[in-house]
Structure formats: structure tokens, C-alpha cells
Amino acid sequence: MSKEKLVLIGNGMAGVRTLEELLKLAPEHYEVTVFGAEPYGNYNRILLSPVLAGEKTIEEIMLNDDQWYADNHITLYKGKKVVEVNRARREVIAADGTVTKYDRLLFATGSNPFIIPVPGHELPGVVSFRDIYDVDAMLAASKQHRHAVVIGGGLLGLEAANGLLKQGMDVTVVHLLDTLMERQLDKPAATLLKSSLEQRGLKFLMEAQTAAILGDDRVRGVRFKDGSEVEADLVVMAVGIRPNIELAKKIGLHCERGVIVNDTMQTFDPRVYAVGECVQHRGTSYGLVAPLFEQAKVCANHLAGFGYARYQGSVTSTKLKVTGIDLFSAGEFGGGEGCEDVVYKDPGHGVYKKLVLKDNKIHGAVLYGDTVDGAWYFQLMRDGTDVSDIRDGLLFGQAHLGDSGHGGQNAVAAMADNAEICGCNGVCKGTIVKAITSKGLFTLDDVRAHTKASASCGSCTGLVEQILANTVGDYSTSSKEKPMCGCTDHTHEQVRKAIQSQRLTSIRAVMDFCEWHSADGCAKCRPALNFYLIAAWPGDVKDDYQSRFINERAHANIQKDGTYSVVPRIWGGVTNAAELRAIADVADKYKVPTVKITGGQRIDLLGVKKEDLPRMWGDLNKAGFVSGHAYGKSLRTVKTCVGSEWCRFGTQDSTGLGIKIEKMTWGSWTPHKFKIAVSGCPRNCAEATIKDYGVVCVDSGYELHVGGNGGVKVRATDLLCKVETEEQVMEYCGAFMQVYREEAQYLERTAPWIERVGLSYVKQRVVEDAAGRAALYQRFLESQQHAQVDPWAERAEQGVDQHEFVPLKHVV
Amino acid sequence: MTVSSTATVIAMKQWLEVGKLEDIPALGARVVRTPRGDVAVFRANDDHIFALDDRCPHKGGPLSQGIVFDHKVACPLHNWCIELQTGCAVAPDEGHTGSYPVKVEQGVVYLQLPAAPAAR
Numbered sequence: 001m002s003k004e005k006l007v008l009i010g011n012g013m014a015g016v017r018t019l020e021e022l023l024k025l026a027p028e029h030y031e032v033t034v035f036g037a038e039p040y041g042n043y044n045r046i047l048l049s050p051v052l053a054g055e056k057t058i059e060e061i062m063l064n065d066d067q068w069y070a071d072n073h074i075t076l077y078k079g080k081k082v083v084e085v086n087r088a089r090r091e092v093i094a095a096d097g098t099v100t101k102y103d104r105l106l107f108a109t110g111s112n113p114f115i116i117p118v119p120g121h122e123l124p125g126v127v128s129f130r131d132i133y134d135v136d137a138m139l140a141a142s143k144q145h146r147h148a149v150v151i152g153g154g155l156l157g158l159e160a161a162n163g164l165l166k167q168g169m170d171v172t173v174v175h176l177l178d179t180l181m182e183r184q185l186d187k188p189a190a191t192l193l194k195s196s197l198e199q200r201g202l203k204f205l206m207e208a209q210t211a212a213i214l215g216d217d218r219v220r221g222v223r224f225k226d227g228s229e230v231e232a233d234l235v236v237m238a239v240g241i242r243p244n245i246e247l248a249k250k251i252g253l254h255c256e257r258g259v260i261v262n263d264t265m266q267t268f269d270p271r272v273y274a275v276g277e278c279v280q281h282r283g284t285s286y287g288l289v290a291p292l293f294e295q296a297k298v299c300a301n302h303l304a305g306f307g308y309a310r311y312q313g314s315v316t317s318t319k320l321k322v323t324g325i326d327l328f329s330a331g332e333f334g335g336g337e338g339c340e341d342v343v344y345k346d347p348g349h350g351v352y353k354k355l356v357l358k359d360n361k362i363h364g365a366v367l368y369g370d371t372v373d374g375a376w377y378f379q380l381m382r383d384g385t386d387v388s389d390i391r392d393g394l395l396f397g398q399a400h401l402g403d404s405g406h407g408g409q410n411a412v413a414a415m416a417d418n419a420e421i422c423g424c425n426g427v428c429k430g431t432i433v434k435a436i437t438s439k440g441l442f443t444l445d446d447v448r449a450h451t452k453a454s455a456s457c458g459s460c461t462g463l464v465e466q467i468l469a470n471t472v473g474d475y476s477t478s479s480k481e482k483p484m485c486g487c488t489d490h491t492h493e494q495v496r497k498a499i500q501s502q503r504l505t506s507i508r509a510v511m512d513f514c515e516w517h518s519a520d521g522c523a524k525c526r527p528a529l530n531f532y533l534i535a536a537w538p539g540d541v542k543d544d545y546q547s548r549f550i551n552e553r554a555h556a557n558i559q560k561d562g563t564y565s566v567v568p569r570i571w572g573g574v575t576n577a578a579e580l581r582a583i584a585d586v587a588d589k590y591k592v593p594t595v596k597i598t599g600g601q602r603i604d605l606l607g608v609k610k611e612d613l614p615r616m617w618g619d620l621n622k623a624g625f626v627s628g629h630a631y632g633k634s635l636r637t638v639k640t641c642v643g644s645e646w647c648r649f650g651t652q653d654s655t656g657l658g659i660k661i662e663k664m665t666w667g668s669w670t671p672h673k674f675k676i677a678v679s680g681c682p683r684n685c686a687e688a689t690i691k692d693y694g695v696v697c698v699d700s701g702y703e704l705h706v707g708g709n710g711g712v713k714v715r716a717t718d719l720l721c722k723v724e725t726e727e728q729v730m731e732y733c734g735a736f737m738q739v740y741r742e743e744a745q746y747l748e749r750t751a752p753w754i755e756r757v758g759l760s761y762v763k764q765r766v767v768e769d770a771a772g773r774a775a776l777y778q779r780f781l782e783s784q785q786h787a788q789v790d791p792w793a794e795r796a797e798q799g800v801d802q803h804e805f806v807p808l809k810h811v812v
Numbered sequence: 813m814t815v816s817s818t819a820t821v822i823a824m825k826q827w828l829e830v831g832k833l834e835d836i837p838a839l840g841a842r843v844v845r846t847p848r849g850d851v852a853v854f855r856a857n858d859d860h861i862f863a864l865d866d867r868c869p870h871k872g873g874p875l876s877q878g879i880v881f882d883h884k885v886a887c888p889l890h891n892w893c894i895e896l897q898t899g900c901a902v903a904p905d906e907g908h909t910g911s912y913p914v915k916v917e918q919g920v921v922y923l924q925l926p927a928a929p930a931a932r
Contacts, residue, residue, distance in 0.1 A: 439904075450904045520839065520857050523879040523886035523893075546839040550877040550888040558888050562874040808831045808842035808853060811925070 003031045006303065007092050007102040009082045009247070011036025013045060014276025014292040015108025016064055021300030023072055029304060032074045033100050035092065039079040040132060041065045044440075046289055046472065049322075052135050052163030063440055085251040087269055104303060107248055107259055107267070107274035111241040111287065116151065120213030126235045129160045138236065142167035145233030149173075149222050151210055153180040155318065157238035161202055162322045164236070172203040172230055174210060174222065184318045184329035188345065189352050189368040196325060196350065205230065243278045243285055258285045263310040265299035275299050281313060288316050289442055289472055308489065308515070315382045317374065317469075326413050326466075328374035331364030331381050332356060339363060344395040353395055360388040372412070373397035375465040389718075389759045398462070398713075412466040421463050424456035429467060436471045444468060457712040485524040487516050492528070492745040499536045507533065507544055521547075528746035531633065534669055535741045538783035545801065551631035554804055555791045556613055559606065564613060566605040567630035568620050569666060572640045572659035572678075573601025582623030590616050600637030600675065602628055614805055618796035626790040629667065633747070635737075636675050638662035639687065643680030643697065652697035654680035657726055661695075661733055667788040668737065668780070671744040671753075675709070676733070689717045692740075692750040693733055698722075702729050706736055706762065707754035715751040718759045721767045735766050735776035738783075742776075827915065827922035833859065834919065841876040841885070846925060851912060852876035853921065854896050856883055862896035863914045863923055869894075869907025 006022075008015045011034050019032060036042075042064040050056040069076040077094065084093040085105065092100045113128035115121055125145075127137045141148070142164055150161040153175030165171045173180075179190045194204060205224075213235055214221040223229045243258035254260045254268040258280030265273050265281075275295040277287050286292060291314035301309035317330035333356050335341055344353040351369035355362055355377065362381040367374050376398045380387060387394055415421075417430030435441060435450045447464055448455040454464040483489050490498075495514055504510045507529045511521060521529065526547035533541045545553050556564035568583065583603055587595050593607040608616060617627075630636060638661050641647065643654030658678040665676065677688040678695040688694030694705035694717050701724040705717030720736070723729060739762070744753040754762055766773055794800040836842045836855040843866060844851045850866035852875050860883065866876050873889030883896045893902035899911040913924040 518882060520881035522881050523891065526879060526881065546837055547879065549879065554877070558874075558877060560871070560873075560889065562872075562877070803835060803837060803840075803842060807845050807850075808835060809844045811828065811830075811844060811846040 004029060004103040005101055006030035006032045006104045006106065007100055008032065008034045008106045008108060009085075009092065010108035010110055010276070010278070011038065011040075011042055011076065011078070012108055012110050012276065013042065013063065013289070014110070014296055015106060016042040017293050017296035018106060018108070018275050018299045018303070019072075019074065021297050022303050025300055025306065026304035027072075030104070032072075033092075033102075034069070034074055034076045035080050035082045035094060035100075036076065036078050037081045038131060038133075041068070041076075041078075043132070045131070048129070048132070048135050049159035049163055052129075052138060052160065053166045054163075058132060060437060082247060085247070087251060087272070090271065103271070105269075105272045106299070106303070107253075107272060107278060108276045109244040109247060109278045111277040111285075112244045113237065114240045114242050115237050116210060116239060118210055118212050120215060120219070121237070123213055123215045123219045124217065125215065125219035125233060126213055126237065129156055129236055129238045130241070138164060138234065139167065141234040142169050146170055147172075147231045148234040148236065149230060149232040150236045150238055151222070152236075152238035152240070153177075153204070153206075154183065154238065154240070155181055156241075157236070158197070159322060160236045160238050162197070162200075164234070165201055169234070170203075171201075172205060172232075174205045174208050174224075174230075176207070176209055178207050180204075181329075184333075184366075185327070185368075186333055186354060186366050188343075189327070189329075189354070189366045192347070192350060192352055192368050193325065193327065197322075241277070241287060243280065245278055248274070248278070256280055263298075263312060264302045264307075265295055265311060266302070273299050273303065281311065284313060286314060286316065288314075288318075290314065291316060293442055308517075310489075315378075317378050324413050326367075326369055326371040328365065328367040328371040328469075330374070330378050331362070333364035333366045342391065342395055355394060357387065357391070360386050360391070362387060370397075371466060372462050374469075375462045383756070385756060386758045386760075390755065412463050413470055421467065422451075422453035422456070422460045425452040427451050427453040432464060432467050433471050436468060441468075442472055459712045484528060485522055487511075487518040487521050487525050488514055489517075490514050495529070496532050496536070496743075499532055503537075505533065505537055505541050507547060531669060531671065531746050535783070539786040545804075552633070553801075554610065554613065555617075555627055555631060555795065556608070556610075557631040561607075562610075563607045564610055565630075566608050566613070566616060566620075567598065567602050567628040568625035569628040569662075570602045571662050572638055572655055574640075574655060574659065579623060579625070582620070582625070586616055586619050586623075589619065598630070598637075600630075601639050602630070602637060604630070610805055611807070614796045614802075617792035621790070621793050621796055625792075626666075627792045632669065633672050634669050634674065635662075635665045635667070636673050638665070639675070639677040639691070641678075641680050641685035643678075647680055649683060650680035650697070651699045652680060652702070654678040654686065654695075654697050657695065657697075657729065658686075660726065661730065664730060664734065664781075664784070665737065667790075668741070668784060669787065670737065670741055671746050672749040674737065674740075674750070690714065691717065693736055695729055695733075700724070702726075704729065704732055707750045707759070709749055709751050713751070718754065720759075720763060731773065731777045732766060734780035735773040736762070738776040738780035739765050741780075741783075827924055830921050830923045832919055833861070833916050833921055836861075836921070839880045841878075841880065843874075843876045844923060848925070850874070850876070851923065851925070852885075853914065853923065854880055854885060856880060856896065859916075860896075861914045861916055861921055863912040864894065864896065864899050865910040867909055868892055869899075869901055869909050870905070875909070 044061040044063055047061040080094045082092055083095045090102050113130045127134050148164045148169040148171045150157045151174045153173050161171045161173045179187050180194055209225040211225045212223045219235050221229050221231050245255045245259055248259045249255050259274040259278050261267055261274050261279050261281050265275055267274050276292050295311050298309040298311040335356050339356050339358045342355045354366045356364040361384050365377040415429050419429050421429050432451050432453050439450055441447050454461045484492050510529050530544050530547040550558050556566055590612050592605045596604045598604050638658040640655045640658030644650035644652055675691045676693045677686040677691040679686040679688045680697050688696050689705050690708040690710050696703040703722050704720040706720045708715055708717035830844050838855055839857050841852045841854045852864050852866040854862045866874050868875055868887040870892045873887040875885050877888040878885040884893050886893050892905050899909040901907040915922050
């Protein structure tokens with residue numbers, strides 16, 4: 001069978017990215033021909049600003065050179081403009097008469113700069129800022145001439161002005177309005193930006209309307225409506241871009257401002273697709289990298305014949321590529337009916353932050369000077385998170401909620417290349433920048449995969465996202481909710497809903513029903529599915545051990561050298577001489593190299609060989625111990641202080657209550673690890689206020705606290721409510737754990753879960769709705785009927801999963 | 813195929829019985845202890861069998877303990893993905909661990925190991 005023919009019109013970023021995605025999916029499907037009007041290969045247009053500023057070279061921003069096209073057997077016609085398409089005959093005709101047949105046609109014609117049609121706009125020395133030609137023209141002018149005028153004080157104009165200033169020119173920016181970058185900034189932020197740019201030497205003429213460009217054989221000045229003039233040897237028109245739809249219109253494709261496409265990037269002619277800046281999708285055109293690349297991915301999926309991807313629009317944020325200026329803007333920051341502005345202003349430090357809230361959700365954000373929380377606000381905005389519970393501290397950033405991971409660094413633009421960004425994996429700023437530029441990375445996930453930065457604990461994510469924005473030029477993410485993993489398009493919530501409503505009881509059934517793209521799933525989705533099934537149908541679902549992480553499969557913690565650690569459960573942290581003696585005997589018998597007291601009031605036996613685990617557990621079982629589940633996404637410990645039995649300050653029996661709670665909750669699987677503590681008085685010696693569920697005893701009863709944790713992002717608990725009896729403490733505990741088990745995403749701890757759904761919601765479910773609480777508690781207890789089986793005893797006594805612990809064979 | 817010496821050819825032809833297919837859980841692995849180190853024998857969901865050195869090219873993690881999916885395994889220590897067929901890390905990670913010929917005949921798994929303990 002001969003290959004189908006695909007023709008791409010437009011050798012730019014969006015079109016070529018579509019080809020790259022297509023080659024990954026179906027490398028042999030098409031014979032590909034590319035027409036590009038420019039005489040270059042494909043380069044990163046967004047990085048023209050750093051080229052103009054002398055911070056990068058053209059070579060550094062090339063994405064695909066001639067060799068790439070040759071290697072992939074793609075015919076590239078450089079400098080050949082397509083002038084006609086005969087859709088009936090399925091032929092593309094270039095200006096030189098070249099005729100190419102197609103089965104599928106891809107439009108990626110990009111956009112054109114808008115030129116104000118004032119007298120003199122065609123004089124030599126008047127340029128736009130769109131391609132390598134323009135940059136070359138500007139660089140040449142900067143070597144011979146002194147005075148530059150940039151018309152347009154938007155993103156593009158300011159970047160051009162900054163570049164020319166760096167090339168040694170005297171630059172005046174002319175802007176029609178009184179606010180720079182009015183589409184991204186409000187007045188206070190624009191004022192800070194203007195004064196900062198003025199300090200660098202830029203001049204501004206605000207509220208100035210250009211009337212004419214003066215000159216005879218070359219530009220020599222600009223005249224304004226009010227009659228005033230300014231000297232100019234170079235005029236840069238940077239007042240905006242328009243989708244380039246000339247050809248599309250000519251051949252009768254339905255266009256409005258751009259070429260109209262549906263969610264599969266198909267135009268009104270089913271054989272013709274379109275991506276990139278020339279496109280209008282759901283009424284919006286995009287000029288940023290991430291949306292274009294997402295369109296490319298979707299388009300490639302359909303060109304390859306897979307037919308399941310959908311582009312649902314993007315929420316974008318903006319970043320000014322002027323070195324040393326930290327600026328972030330996203331969403332509707334202008335306000336309007338029903339909107340409230342929350343503003344932080346510190347002119348002395350050059351910091352300004354504004355959040356626009358509507359219906360308790362972030363509607364827009366403008367940050368200047370300190371943009372570390374841009375990514376966080378952007379996420380809250382994109383997810384439509386109700387922020388009413390955290391709005392008190394919202395402007396102080398995620399740090400205020402307890403993020404301690406980025407060492408107080410907030411301004412990434414000013415950081416040195418050798419500054420460490422990711423403390424877990426030891427990744428410096430320079431390494432990340434280098435990976436982004438040399439490997440052509442555009443998304444956070446790309447950076448994580450290539451550099452491992454922010455791939456472990458994630459606390460430096462905001463910094464990495466900023467570096468990405470600074471280096472790539474912009475940053476945006478999809479508006480659609482994130483799928484569980486690459487194996488599916490469905491979110492965690494959608495999958496859980498399907499498990500419930502369709503009564504799916506095996507991983508296979510879930511994958512079939514939800515149309516998983518991969519045969520077996522992956523190491524990310526399988527453990528999640530296994531948990532969701534167990535949580536939904538306790539007792540009815542067979543636990544799929546091959547879909548569990550090794551720690552939960554072997555019921556011990558794997559260590560860096562492949563040995564395991566063993567932590568017996570010590571109820572409420574209370575033990576006795578006989579138990580300690582038994583642990584000491586086990587440590588001797590199995591030659592345990594390290595014995596350590598854990599933070600959860602237990603004893604950790606480290607360095608145990610896997611083969612020894614079942615026998616060791618058997619010995620521990622005989623002394624009355626069960627598994628401590630120190631290895632699981634499960635109830636870990638209930639930490640206690642000594643309470644009223646001994647302590648002169650103790651108000652209640654915190655130790656006894658802790659033991660009761662642990663007896664009730666042990667063995668339960670949860671989305672992530674779950675820790676509990678009970679303190680006997682408000683001095684809180686058991687540190688109950690950094691636990692997932694913390695009880696602080698007071699004279700009149702018990703304060704219940706939820707959603708705390710130590711670790712990467714220290715977060716103190718929120719007060720859930722106060723109750724009067726131990727029975728209530730137990731019921732609220734079971735109900736809270738159950739709603740967390742039923743609704744949080746796998747690997748989401750209670751702290752981020754509560755921040756996502758809001759404390760009010762949790763209170764409503766656990767405190768206000770008494771009947772609902774009782775039902776949750778019942779479901780928790782029912783689930784525990786099946787969960788409270790000691791996995792150690794099963795393996796030590798009943799021979800469960802012996803294959804896990806014994807080698808298949810010894811070869812001598 | 814060119815081979816460096818006759819001795820290797822003879823050694824390479826020795827199939828070693830290591831156990832029954834049913835002894836290895838589907839989407840799982842078992843370890844064969846050898847003088848040259850542990851070898852992980854994997855069983856994919858389609859009953860294909862693979863054998864790799866039980867050492868991740870990243871930090872030496874025991875691959876036999878990882879989660880198996882398609883013809884890949886995710887290392888339990890830092891989640892690198894390794895191709896079961898070749899022992900190569902899945903891009904963008906780079907690295908390689910040794911792989912060995914395996915076959916299944918009438919439900920019995922056979923493994924080929926080089927004759928002498930290899931210097932590692």
C-alpha cells in the first residue's frame with residue numbers, strides 16, 4: 001500500500017511540532033511535504049527577543065535544521081510560497097508552479113504583524129518584529145544609527161525596545177494608552193515596570209498617537225497627532241499581530257479572525273487541518289508556545305488515525321522576556337462586576353501583587369517583582385479552587401501555607417547559574433536552562449524527565465516553572481483537567497466515578513471501560529486503580545499485589561541497597577520490657593545492622609534481607625506484634641503523650657485514647673500515608689497539629705485538628721471542631737478518614753486535599769451533616785472488617801505470597 | 813553473528829532450567845541467584861519472559877522488585893523505566909543493564925548465562 005500524502009503549509013513551530021508528534025505516533029503513515037515561505041529551517045520565534053538583545057544567537061534558537069527533514073524523509077521547500085490550493089483536485093500550488101498532491105493538508109501559516117497605515121509606513125528603516133529578517137534589519141540599523149522609536153508598548157514592543165537598548169541605541173517607546181502592556185498589566189504594575197525600564201535608559205512617550213512617519217529616502221522621525229515630533233533612524237512597528245488567513249480565505253475555508261477549527265483541529269474541510277497562530281478555536285487565537293504545542297499533539301493524534309484526543313482550549317499566562325524583570329500575568333485582572341481586588345504593594349522593594357477574585361475563585365493575577373507564586377495562583381485559577389478558606393494569607397503566597405522548599409528564593413531571574421534549584425536531586429539553574437535550550441523542552445514534565453528537577457518532592461516546582469517561563473518565553477497550561485497519567489484521558493475523579501457507577505471490580509475492567517490507551521497501564525496508574533477499587537468495594541475486590549509498589553507488596557520498606565526495614569506496631573507508642581526483649585532477640589537472631597527509634601514512637605529494624613522477612617515476622621508475631629504498616633499508603637502511627645495518667649498538666653487520658661484510635665484505624669489503606677496523634681493538653685507534646693488527624697485534649701473535651709503534616713511543606717492543621725466524648729473523637733476520626741479515602745486523589749495527602757476542596761467542605765461533610773458522618777463512619781468500620789488482617793502473620797504462618805520472598809533458583 | 817571464541821559459543825548454548833513459568837507471577841519477576849550476581853526473570857502479561865541483571869543502571873536498584881507493565885519495568889528506587897527486551901533505560905533517561913537469553917518450553921523457563929563469572 002502506498003503511503004498517504006500529507007502537505008504542511010508553514011514551516012513554523014506549530015506545524016513542525018505537529019510533524020514531530022506525528023512521527024512519534026505513526027512514522028510510516030505519510031509521505032510528508034513542507035512548504036515554508038522563509039529561507040530558514042524551523043526556529044523558535046519566541047526567542048527572537050533574546051537574539052535581538054544579544055543574549056542568544058540564531059543557531060541557538062534553531063529547532064529543526066535541514067538534516068532533520070532529510071533524516072525523517074520529509075521534502076522541505078524553503079522559500080517557496082504556496083499561492084493556491086485546489087481542494088477538489090487536492091493539490092497545493094506554489095508560486096513557482098510546483099504542484100503537490102495531498103490526502104491531508106495541514107495549515108500552519110502563523111500570523112502577520114499589523115502595520116499602522118500612516119503616511120511613510122513603507123519607508124526604509126521601518127520594520128516590524130516578527131522574523132529573522134526583522135531582527136537582522138534591527139541589528140544592522142543598531143550598528144549604523146543612533147535613534148530608535150518603537151511604536152507599541154505591549155509585550156513585543158518592550159522586548160524589541162530592550163533589545164535595541166542593549167545594542168547601544170537610544171530608544172523611545174511610543175504608546176497609545178497611558179498604561180504599558182495594558183492587556184497583561186494593571187496601572188500600578190505597569191507604573192513599576194515603566195520606572196524600572198526608565199532606570200535602564202528607555203524613554204517613553206505615553207498617550208501619543210502616531211500621525212506620520214517622516215523621511216525621504218529613509219526614515220528620520222515620527223510625527224504625532226498633537227504635532228510634536230521625535231527623531232528616529234529606525235522605527236519598529238510592534239502594535240500587534242493578526243492571524244495569517246490570506247490563503248485559507250482565498251481557497252474558501254471558513255474563517256473569522258482566524259481559520260475556524262473544531263476540537264480535533266479540523267477545519268470545515270475534513271481533509272484540511274490547521275494549527276498554531278492562524279487558528280481560531282472556540283473564539284480564541286493563541287500566540288504562546290504551550291497552547292500551540294498542545295494543538296500539535298491533538299492534531300497529530302488525528303492525522304495518525306488514533307482519533308481520541310481533543311483540544312479544549314488553554315488558559316495562558318504571560319511573562320516578559322526582559323532579563324532581570326520578574327513579571328507575571330494571567331486571566332482577567334481588570335476586574336468587573338462581582339470582582340474583588342486583593343492587593344499587596346511594597347514600592348520600596350518593587351513588589352506588587354494583585355489577585356482578582358470572583359465568587360471566591362481566582363479570576364486573574366498580576367505579579368511584579370516577586371513572581372514565585374505565579375504558578376500556584378495559575379493553578380488555583382485553572383482548577384477553579386474555592387479560596388475562601390485561605391484568602392487571609394493568599395497574597396503572601398504558598399510559603400505562607402507552609403512551603404519551605406525553595407530557601408526563600410523568590411526572584412529566579414536574578415539567580416546565578418550555579419544556584420541550586422532542586423535540593424533533592426542537586427540540580428542548578430544553569431543545568432535546567434541548558435536542558436531547556438539544548439533539548440527544546442517546553443513543559444514542566446519535560447524538564448522533570450530530563451533534569452529530575454522538581455521531580456522528587458516538588459517543592460521547587462514554582463522556581464522551575466519560572467525558569468521555564470524565562471527561558472522559553474512564556475508559560476501556559478491546558479485548561480482541561482489533568483488526566484491520571486499518560487495511559488488515559490480521564491481524571492482521577494472520572495475514573496473513581498466510573499468504578500462506582502459501573503460497579504467495576506478489577507483493574508482490567510476499569511481499563512476496558514475507560515478505554516485505557518496502554519495494555520497494562522503503568523507504574524503510576526495501576527497502584528492508584530488498585531487503591532480506588534479496594535476503597536470502593538472492600539471485601540469484593542481482589543487486591544492486585546502486582547499493581548502495588550514493592551513496599552506494600554513485601555510489607556516492608558525497601559532501602560537503597562535492596563534490603564528492607566521492619567517496623568512492628570507499638571500501640572500508641574506504649575511498650576514494655578517483654579516486648580523490647582523480643583525485639584532485641586529478633587535483632588540478634590537476624591543480625592540486624594541498625595536499630596533506630598522512629599519519629600512515630602516505634603522501633604525500626606534496618607538492613608534485613610528479604611528472605612529473612614517471613615521468619616522474622618513469625619518471631620515478632622509470637623511476641624504479640626503485628627505489622628506497623630510503616631511502608632504503606634495507610635494508617636501509620638498514633639503518636640501520644642503520657643496524658644492524665646502521669647503528666648501533671650494532662651487533662652485527659654491521651655495515651656489510652658491514642659491506643660483505642662490505633663486499634664480502630666490500623667490496617668486501613670489510604671490515598672497517601674496517614675498519621676494521627678493525641679496530645680493530653682494544649683502544650684501538645686505529641687505534635688498533634690502537624691498530623692493528618694490530631695486530637696488535642698482540653699479540660700472540657702477534645703479539639704479535633706485535620707490536614708497537617710511535617711515534611712516538605714510543613715503545614716499546621718486546621719481546627720475541624722471540638723467534641724466532648726471519646727466516642728465522638730472515634731466517630732469523627734473514622735468519618736474524616738473515610739471521606740479522605742473516598743474522595744482524595746491517590747498520593748494526595750490530607751493537606752493538599754483540604755487546600756483543594758476547602759476546609760468548609762470537609763466541615764460540612766464531617767461536622768455539620770450528622771447523618772452523613774454516621775454513614776461515613778459505618779463505611780469506614782465496614783471496610784476495616786476486611787482490612788484488619790495482619791499481613792505479616794499471613795506470610796509467616798499461612799504461606800501467602802512465598803514467591804515474593806524466595807529466589808526462583810540458586811545457580812552455583 | 814560473529815562470536816569472539818569457540819568457547820563462548822559452547823557456553824552460550826547451555827540452557828539452564830530455572831523454574832516453572834507458573835512460579836513467576838504475571839506482571840512480576842523472580843530472582844535467580846548466580847555467581848555473577850542476581851538475575852531478574854520477568855513475566856509480562858502476555859507471558860513473554862525476559863531476563864536482566866537485577867541492577868538498575870541508575871543507582872543499582874533491584875529491578876526484580878519493580879512494577880512491570882507492557883514490556884517495561886519501573887525501578888523501585890527512583891522510578892526509572894527499563895525496557896525488558898534490551899535492558900535499556902527509556903528516554904530521556906540513559907543507561908543499560910545486562911540482558912540474557914530466556915525461553916519457555918512446556919511451561920519450563922530456561923536461561924542462558926555466560927560460562928565464566930563476568931568481571932563487572
